[in-house]
Amino acid sequence: MPINTISNTNNIIFHNRNFNKLIIQIVRRLMCFHYALTKQKAEIEIQLGVTWDDDWQPIYHADGFSFLQMPVITQKQPDKVQMFNWGLIPHWVKTKADADKLKTQTLNARSETVFEKPAFRSYIPNNRCLIIADGFFEWMDFQKKKYPHLIQMQHEKLFCFAGIYSSWVDKTTGELINSFSILTTDANPMMGKIHNLKNRMPVIVLPQLYQTWLKPDLTKEEIQTFFSPYPEQDMQNHTISKRITSRTEDSNVIETLSPFEYPELALLK
Numbered sequence: 001m002p003i004n005t006i007s008n009t010n011n012i013i014f015h016n017r018n019f020n021k022l023i024i025q026i027v028r029r030l031m032c033f034h035y036a037l038t039k040q041k042a043e044i045e046i047q048l049g050v051t052w053d054d055d056w057q058p059i060y061h062a063d064g065f066s067f068l069q070m071p072v073i074t075q076k077q078p079d080k081v082q083m084f085n086w087g088l089i090p091h092w093v094k095t096k097a098d099a100d101k102l103k104t105q106t107l108n109a110r111s112e113t114v115f116e117k118p119a120f121r122s123y124i125p126n127n128r129c130l131i132i133a134d135g136f137f138e139w140m141d142f143q144k145k146k147y148p149h150l151i152q153m154q155h156e157k158l159f160c161f162a163g164i165y166s167s168w169v170d171k172t173t174g175e176l177i178n179s180f181s182i183l184t185t186d187a188n189p190m191m192g193k194i195h196n197l198k199n200r201m202p203v204i205v206l207p208q209l210y211q212t213w214l215k216p217d218l219t220k221e222e223i224q225t226f227f228s229p230y231p232e233q234d235m236q237n238h239t240i241s242k243r244i245t246s247r248t249e250d251s252n253v254i255e256t257l258s259p260f261e262y263p264e265l266a267l268l269k
Helices: 003-028 041-048 096-105 189-194 207-213 220-227 263-268
Strands: 034-037 059-063 069-074 080-086 108-110 128-133 135-142 145-153 159-169 176-186 200-202 235-239
Touching: 034 128, 041 080, 069 159, 128 176, 128 207, 135 189, 135 263, 145 189, 159 207, 189 235
Parallel strands: 080 176, 108 176
Antiparallel strands: 034 059, 034 135, 069 080, 069 128, 128 159, 135 145, 145 235, 159 176, 176 200
């Protein structure tokens, strides 16, 4: 191959990689890819009536693109917390390279199409889960700038996202990887003002319906009743500093959650 052809090929690869990184950076701020679970293990066990064998340290900022293991409760074991990888890997994926590529696209699953998309449709009938959290983050767009918000339940109560999960085996190593995706839906009025570019929010399960969500053999229609936006009157929010997207400061610290005022946003009040 001529040297100039090699050079051009390398340039294409380099630019493609940079483009992919740029897309990920943009998407990180537009979708439901950031949440927190700051409660202690014992408190979670008591509130949800479950057991939990794994060690746990509070997470103040879980970034989906770090593909962390996070606590979930599954249909198969509804009385136990397990640690699953964020970013669902369908069982039909053939290689680890394919799995690593696909999981960047499966951190969320749109509830409107979850019964149709090949990556998700096998799991929504009987591989549903609860994803435990006590806060999540979204960005408001105002005058071409992004302003991060922390969204919580009133009184900072524990809550659960609706999710789906998969178990995938790496045929090369035999490793079993359990993974999940968070379902999303239309924003409620409060979330529509915050997440004002996409008007989306995660599907949050009402506490009295946790066990119902995990019941086997729900009909499609019964499952779809969970996809309504969570009542805004039960939620609260505040702006936080841009530490959450800092490249130099650790965002997985309690300071990330602290209220931070942006004077320019006073125009919106």
